[in-house]
Amino acid sequence: MSKVLMKGNEAIAEAAIRAGCLNYFAYPITPQSEVAEYLSWRMPEVNGVFLQGESEVAVSYMVFGAAGAGARVFTTSSSPGISLMSEGISYMCGAQLPAVFVNIMRGGPGLGGILPSQADYLQATKGIGHGDCRMLVMAPASVQEAAEMVMSAFALAEKYRNPVMILGDGLIGQMMEPVEFPDHLKSEPSNKDGWATNGMDQRKSGTRNLVRSLYLDPELLNNNNLILRAKYERMKKEDVRYEAYHTDGDYSILMVSYGTMSRVCKTAISMLREQGIEVGLIRPQTLFPYPESAVLQAARKESCRAVLCIEMSMGQMVEDVERSVRGTRPVTWYGKCGGDVPTPEELVDLVQTTLSSL
Numbered sequence: 001m002s003k004v005l006m007k008g009n010e011a012i013a014e015a016a017i018r019a020g021c022l023n024y025f026a027y028p029i030t031p032q033s034e035v036a037e038y039l040s041w042r043m044p045e046v047n048g049v050f051l052q053g054e055s056e057v058a059v060s061y062m063v064f065g066a067a068g069a070g071a072r073v074f075t076t077s078s079s080p081g082i083s084l085m086s087e088g089i090s091y092m093c094g095a096q097l098p099a100v101f102v103n104i105m106r107g108g109p110g111l112g113g114i115l116p117s118q119a120d121y122l123q124a125t126k127g128i129g130h131g132d133c134r135m136l137v138m139a140p141a142s143v144q145e146a147a148e149m150v151m152s153a154f155a156l157a158e159k160y161r162n163p164v165m166i167l168g169d170g171l172i173g174q175m176m177e178p179v180e181f182p183d184h185l186k187s188e189p190s191n192k193d194g195w196a197t198n199g200m201d202q203r204k205s206g207t208r209n210l211v212r213s214l215y216l217d218p219e220l221l222n223n224n225n226l227i228l229r230a231k232y233e234r235m236k237k238e239d240v241r242y243e244a245y246h247t248d249g250d251y252s253i254l255m256v257s258y259g260t261m262s263r264v265c266k267t268a269i270s271m272l273r274e275q276g277i278e279v280g281l282i283r284p285q286t287l288f289p290y291p292e293s294a295v296l297q298a299a300r301k302e303s304c305r306a307v308l309c310i311e312m313s314m315g316q317m318v319e320d321v322e323r324s325v326r327g328t329r330p331v332t333w334y335g336k337c338g339g340d341v342p343t344p345e346e347l348v349d350l351v352q353t354t355l356s357s358l
Contacts, residue, residue, distance in 0.1 A: 002180070003178035003179060003180045004178065004179060004180070005176055005177070005178055005179075006143065006176065006177070006178075006179050007034060007143075007173070007174065007175070007176050008104075008143045008146055008168070008171075008172045008173045008174060008175055008176075008177070009031075009032055009033075009034035009035045009038065009076075009104065009173040009174070010034055010035070010038045011143050011144075011146060011147045011179045012035055012076065012102055012146055012147065012150050012166070012173070013034075013035045013038040013039045013042065013076075014038070014042070014147070014181065015146070015147040015148070015150040015151045015181055016039075016074050016100070016150055016151075016154075017039075017042060017043075017046055017048065018151060018181040018185075018186060019072075019150065019151040019152075019153075019154045019155075019185065019186060019187065020072055020154065020186060020187065020188065020189060021048075021072045021073065021074050021100070021154055022043065022046060022047065022048030022049060022071075022072070023048065023049050023066050023071050023072065023073040023074075024036075024039050024043060024048065024049065024050050024051075024073070024074060024075065025050075025051050025052075025053055025059045025062040025063055025066070025073070025075050026039075026050075026052060026053070026059055026075050026076055026077065027052060027053050027054075027055060027056050027058075027059050027077065027081060028052070029056075029077055029078045029080070029081045030078065030106070030114045031078060031104055031106055031114050031115075031116070031170040031173050031174055032076050032077065032078050032102070032104035032173050034173070035076040035102070035173075036050070036052065036076070055084065056077055056081040056082075056084035056085050057084050057085070057087070057088070059075055059077075059085065059088075060075075060084070060085035060087065060088025060089060060092075061088050061091075062075075063075050063088065063092070063099050063101075064088055064091060064092055064095075064097065064099075066099075067092060067097040067098060067099045068095065068097055068196065068197050068211040069196055069197055069198050070189070070195075070196025070197070070198040071189070072098075072154055072158075072189045073099050073100075074099060074100035074101070074102065074150075074153075074154070075099075075100075075101055075102070076101075076102040076103075076104065077101070077102070077103060077104075078103065078104050078105065078106050078170075079103065079105050079106050079107075079108050079112065079117075079119070079120050079123075080106075080108070080110075080111060080112075082101070082103045082120065082123065082124075083123070085101070086123075086127075086128055086129045086130075087129060087130070089101065089128050089129045089133070089135070089163055090128070090129025090130050090131055090133045090213075091129075091213050092162075092163050093128075093129060093131070093133030093134070093135070093162060093163060093213075093228065094131065094133065094212075094213025094224070094228075095211045095212055095213045096161040096162065096195075096227075096228075097161065097162075097163070097211065098154075098157035098158045098160070098161050098162060098163070098164075099157060099163050099164075100150065100153045100154055100157055100163070100164050100165075100166065101135070101163055101164070101165045101166070102150065102165070102166045102168070103120055103124065103165060103166070103167050103168070104168050104169070104170055104172060104173035105117050105118060105119060105120045105167065105168065105169045105170060106170055107119060107337060107338045107339055108120075112338070113338060113339055114170065114339075115170055115338065115339020115340075116169040116170030116171040116172075116174075116260070116312060116339060116341065117169055117170065117312050117313065117337055117338065117339065118169050118258070118259060118261065118311050118312040118313045118316070118317075118335075118337075119312070119313040119314070119316065119337050120167065121167070121287065121311070121313060121316035121317050122316045122319075124137045124165055124167050124287060124288070125137055125287050125288040125290070125320075128165070131225075132225050132228065132229065133228070134162075134228075134232045134235075134288060135162065135163045135164060135165045135288065136156055136157075136160065136162065136163075136164045136165070136235055136239065136286065136288060136289070137164075137165045137166075137167050137286065137287040137288045138153065138164070138165070138166055138167065138241070138285060138286055138287070139166075139167045139168065139258045139259045139284065139285060139286075139287050140166065140168050140172055140259065140285075141258070141259055141260055141262050141263055141283065141285075142172075142177060142260075142263075143172065143175060143176070143177035143178075143179050144177065144178070144179050144180070145285075146166065146168055146172050147179050147180075147181055148182065148185060149166050149285075150166055151181065151182070151185035151186070152185050153166060154187065154189075155187040155190075156239065158189065158190040159190075160231055160234070160235065161195070161231075162231060167259075167287060168259060168260075169259050169260055169261075169312060170339075171259075171260040171341075172259065172260060175260075194209070195209060195211075196209065196211075197209045197210075197211055232289075235288075235289045236289040239286060239289060240286055240289045240290070240291050240293075240294075241284075241285035241286045241291070242282055242283060242284050242285050242286070242291035242294050243262075243281075243282075243283040243285060244280075244281075244282055244283075244294065244298065245266060245269070245280065245281035245282075245283060246269060246273075246278070246279065246280045246281060247280040247281070247282065247298050247301075249278065250278060250301070250302075250303035251278040251279050251280040251301070251303055251304060252277065252278060252279070252303060252304065252305050252306075252355060253277075253278075253279045253280070253304070253305065253306055253307075253308060253351050253354060253355065254279070254280045254281070254282065254298050254299055254301075254304050254306075254307045254308070254329075255268075255269070255279060255280070255281045255282075255307075255308050255309075255310055255347075256281070256282050256283075256284070256295055256307060256308070256309050256310070256317070256321050257281065257283060257309070257310040257311065258283055258284045258285075258287065258311075258317065259312075260341075261310055261311060261312050261335075261341070261342070262281065262283040262310075264310075264341065264342060264343070264344055264347065265281055265283075265310055265347060266281065267344040268344040268345075268347035268348050268351070269281060271344055271345075271348050272348055272351055275348075277351060277352075277355070278303075279351060280298060280301075280304070282294055282295050282298050284317075287317070287320075290320050290324070291324075292320070292323070292324040293324075295307075295321060295324035295325065296324050296325060296326060296328070299324070299325045299328055299329045300328055300329075304329060305329070305355070305358050306329055306330045306331075306332065306354050306355075306358060307321060307325055307329050307330070307331045307332070308331075308332050308333075308334060308350065308351070308354065309321045309331060309332070309333045309334070309335075310334055310335060310342065310347065311333070311334075311335040312335055312336060312337060312341060312342070313335055313337050314335065314337050315333040315335060318331065318333040330358075332350075332354060334346075334347070334350050
């Protein structure tokens with residue numbers, strides 16, 4: 001299988017097609033507009049559907065309708081657009097519908113700026129919509145990983161009958177890297193339980209299907225939320241993903257970082273190793289479910305003296321890092337937001353300063 005040099009947004013678009021998704025609804029917003037541009041000509045080539053909605057609110061309900069009919073469907077947007085979709089996402093969680101949402105983050109709050117940021121972490125992992133809804137959230141660190149996560153996201157969405165989000169910063173969408181689309185990540189759309197509203201003749205059933213999130217009886221609503229909660233707990237048991245980097249040996253500092261920021265951390269770690277300073281890294285690949293046990297185990301290593309949470313935000317993932325570490329080691333946050341990416345040299349200085357203060 002040969003690799004092709006592609007921009008991240010275009011690789012995300014092609015990955016969805018390779019995964020068997022032929023339904024895409026979206027509204028343009030930087031820094032992810034190239035996904036829609038790419039699919040505007042690519043979808044007709046594969047007999048797929050591309051429709052630009054009149055707003056992100058409308059798009060979320062187009063996705064709802066297609067998912068409810070059992071179609072494999074996805075959309076892409078950026079921070080303010082995802083905010084507008086949040087109502088529809090909550091409806092889909094409540095109705096147990098599978099779909100894939102891609103958020104190529106920009107700075108905020110408000111309109112913010114179009115440069116890369118990781119400031120939507122809390123929205124994606126804690127507050128994606130009203131009610132007790134959660135999404136499985138994956139965070140790529142490269143164009144290749146973005147393509148692979150998109151391809152696997154559809155099967156995960158159908159496994160749990162739940163929306164899945166790919167959370168990438170603006171760098172992921174705009175950078176160009178060699179990419180391939182692994183055949184083993186292709187999957188057939190699954191509706192084995194016959195829940196979709198795709199016609200009784202197709203299901204060979206005399207029972208009408210009803211897709212809903214409205215339960216006026218409090219006991220029924222509570223039961224539905226218990227079903228959803230059990231699903232989220234199953235995600236925590238079966239689909240936590242992370243990368244452990246230089247954690248086999250001893251290290252005095254543990255970094256925790258995700259997405260493209262983790263690549264800057266790896267460069268800093270290489271620079272520090274040249275100075276004789278050993279640093280480990282845990283990179284969450286799933287932000288929900290979060291790799292709490294991996295972070296705790298790495299932080300508890302006898303040689304580890306402190307944990308550094310490195311983000312392109314004003315400190316959002318640090319809450320999950322602190323919760324995972326459980327007070328066993330001091331946790332320090334470092335980050336920037338608005339498009340200015342912390343440099344490896346800054347992180348080297350941070351490690352040196354941290355060690356000198358311990």
